[in-house]
Amino acid sequence: MKKFWAWGALIFGLLYFILPLIGMTNFSLKMRRGVYSLDAYAVVLGDPRFQQTFTYSILMALATIVFGVLLVVPTAYWVRLKLPGLRPYIEFVTLLPLVIPAIVIVFGYIRLYNTSSWLPLTGSITGTNILLMFGYATLALPYMYRSVDTGLRSIDIATLTEAAQSLGAGWTTILAKIILPNVLVAVLSGAFLTFAIVIGEFTMAALLNRPAFGPYMQLLGANRAYEPAALAVMSFALTWGCLGLIQLVSRFQKGAQSAT
Amino acid sequence: MSFLTLTSLQKSFGPVQVVKDFNMSIEKGEFISFLGPSGCGKTTVLRMIAGFETPSGGAITIDGKSQQNLRPNQRNIGMVFQAYALFPNMNVAENVAFGLKVAGRPKAEIDARVKEMLGLIKLDHLADRYPYQMSGGQQQRVALARALAPKPQVLLLDEPLSALDAKIRVSLREEIRQIQQQLGITTVFVTHDQEEALSISDRIVVMNAGKADQIGKPADIYNRPATRFVAGFVGTLNLIEAKVVDPAANRISIGDQGVTLREPLGNAKAGDTVSLALRPEAGSIAPDAKGDTALTGEVVSSNFLGSVIRTRMKVGESIISFDMFNSPGLVPPTVGETVTLRFTAGDLLVIRD
Known part of the structure; x- marks a missing residue:
């Protein structure tokens, strides 16, 4: 009897999640009347705005990941090594983007960095891109920080640091050659989550008026029928691809079984 | 340098x-x-x-x-x-x-x-x-x-x-x-x-x-x-409380048994209590054991430790452990048996903290 309920709950859960996806995928294939076709996908992929916004968002995601890694890895490492008492406060700060809406953050940015401010980042395209990257990094902070912090917990960073120091290594060498390679799986997990967040983000990109993929999806959704469904399926595939990559990297990273 | x-x-x-x-x-x-x-x-x-x-x-x-x-x-x-x-x-x-x-x-x-x-x-x-x-x-x-x-x-x-x-x-x-x-x-x-x-x-x-x-x-x-700490920490050691009987002659008593030490007792006066150290391997209860000093006591326990048998005996208020090398024919003393432990007076060290 117990098994029956367990299977029942599992099947209900699967149907709850999968049925809308099946419906959406089915709809995305019905652009041509009466037959299944990939027309909606062809239209989306052939749209130059899709290529432009998708490329832009990928580049922004990569920049955000690099910035996020450079910011989070040394911070999490230093807090764990030298300032363990500050961990609860740092964790609290990294969780703030989950409770402060993106629209509040971006309005704050616009007020602080507009053309009449002391640092007029919104006055140029490069400046606005940088601002958007900071915004994305803020949104991804809870995921990136937690991933890296969990990775750091699995290794004895204090002893590894001292071992490296006794062999003559300075801080940069320790971070680049010892710490980063040993939390690579965690960093990549954070990176893929960051990638997924940046690709679908709408609010910040729209309010900073940048040609990102999120606003494009919204625009398409407001004006077309089948193409938004195709785009949503592609977005899901991309996100799941990222999650699959996290699993793959975790499995194949050399030395991953070791936790000194 | x-x-x-x-x-x-x-x-x-x-x-x-x-x-x-x-x-x-x-x-x-x-x-x-x-x-x-x-x-x-x-x-x-x-x-x-x-x-x-x-x-x-x-x-x-x-x-x-x-x-x-x-x-x-x-x-x-x-x-x-x-x-x-x-x-x-x-x-x-x-x-x-x-x-x-x-x-x-x-x-x-x-x-x-x-x-x-x-x-x-x-x-x-x-x-x-x-x-x-x-x-x-x-x-x-x-x-x-x-x-x-x-x-x-x-x-x-x-x-x-x-x-x-x-x-x-x-x-x-x-x-x-x-x-x-x-x-x-x-x-x-x-x-x-x-x-x-x-x-x-x-x-x-x-x-x-x-x-x-x-x-x-x-x-x-x-x-x-x-020091007493070193004596206690390094190796297994018997710490024995003894009474000074005649400081000039280095004479002390453990329980009611008198012992003459090789080491001088320093500034101790008759009636003072001094701490003595004796390694468990220093003495023997074998009939042919050599040594200028002997203490007799009652066995309170005897434990087999593999290569040695460690026996504890009571002398006055002190418990003294001693080791015997294990051999196939060895019969360890039994609890309650009275044994005499022989050792050299030089093995008995005065502990000064």
């Missing part, structure tokens, strides 16, 4: 002073062990030498050069940790090469040195293995090779054998000593295991509550403990 000198070394963590006025001079090529219980400050002294802790006072010099303003990576000190601390992302050869790469040595020199070091620890065949693919003993040997590869002026070993099982511990400690003698490297070894310290050291520093209670050769530490 000594190679490594620690002068009035002190360290406090907040209000707690963990190292108090620690002085020590170590000669080049010497193997020194810091021996003591947990929390006695031995690891803190080691970490101050390595540069991981900043002394609250005092000075450290190596080869005449003050280490005060040098960071850990500037000291040229090799260190082996209890937890191995091999870099999990690097294989054995890469781990051993790490210090040389950091120092910017040419590739050919690095390759040759790695090969030499792996030969020294007899793990040439495991150069491509990762730490998680090796046993604890193998990992610690790699850690030793890694610490030695950059040719450090001092080697520090922080309880390197504690995480290993008993058999590996014995073989690895012999290997460490052999490599140390082969390379002639000045070595400081921290341990709480007296057997380890006694077996491989040139000199031992017995630490207690942040200071050195006694510094000496292993035999001196064992045979002539300077």
Whole structure:
């Protein structure tokens, strides 16, 4: 009897999640009347705005990941090594983007960095891109920080640091050659989550008026029928691809079984 | 002039002073062990030498050069940790090469040195293995090779054998000593295991509550403990309370049995209580046992420990343990039996705190 309920709950859960996806995928294939076709996908992929916004968002995601890694890895490492008492406060700060809406953050940015401010980042395209990257990094902070912090917990960073120091290594060498390679799986997990967040983000990109993929999806959704469904399926595939990559990297990273 | 000198070394963590006025001079090529219980400050002294802790006072010099303003990576000190601390992302050869790469040595020199070091620890065949693919003993040997590869002026070993099982511990400690003698490297070894310290050291520093209670050769530490703490910590020891009967003649009594000591009783007066130490292996109850002194008592327990049988007997208010080497025909004394323990009066040491 117990098994029956367990299977029942599992099947209900699967149907709850999968049925809308099946419906959406089915709809995305019905652009041509009466037959299944990939027309909606062809239209989306052939749209130059899709290529432009998708490329832009990928580049922004990569920049955000690099910035996020450079910011989070040394911070999490230093807090764990030298300032363990500050961990609860740092964790609290990294969780703030989950409770402060993106629209509040971006309005704050616009007020602080507009053309009449002391640092007029919104006055140029490069400046606005940088601002958007900071915004994305803020949104991804809870995921990136937690991933890296969990990775750091699995290794004895204090002893590894001292071992490296006794062999003559300075801080940069320790971070680049010892710490980063040993939390690579965690960093990549954070990176893929960051990638997924940046690709679908709408609010910040729209309010900073940048040609990102999120606003494009919204625009398409407001004006077309089948193409938004195709785009949503592609977005899901991309996100799941990222999650699959996290699993793959975790499995194949050399030395991953070791936790000194 | 000594190679490594620690002068009035002190360290406090907040209000707690963990190292108090620690002085020590170590000669080049010497193997020194810091021996003591947990929390006695031995690891803190080691970490101050390595540069991981900043002394609250005092000075450290190596080869005449003050280490005060040098960071850990500037000291040229090799260190082996209890937890191995091999870099999990690097294989054995890469781990051993790490210090040389950091120092910017040419590739050919690095390759040759790695090969030499792996030969020294007899793990040439495991150069491509990762730490998680090796046993604890193998990992610690790699850690030793890694610490030695950059040719450090001092080697520090922080309880390197504690995480290993008993058999590996014995073989690895012999290997460490052999490599140390082969390379002639000045070595400081921290341990709480007296057997380890006694077996491989040139000199031992017995630490207690942040200071050195006694510094000496292993035999001196064992045979002539300077304080009650050293006597109790190193080896198994009987601490016997005795009454002074005639200080001029070194005459004391244990229970109602009189004993004449070889050691002078110092300023003790008749009727004073003195503490005496006697090693369990110093006496024998065999009928043909030699010795100018005897104590008779009642057996309270007899335990088989493998190579020896340890028997405890009651003399006055004191319990005295003694060991008998196990042999197939040996009949251990039974509880309640009265036995006479014979030993040399010189084995009975007066403990002065």
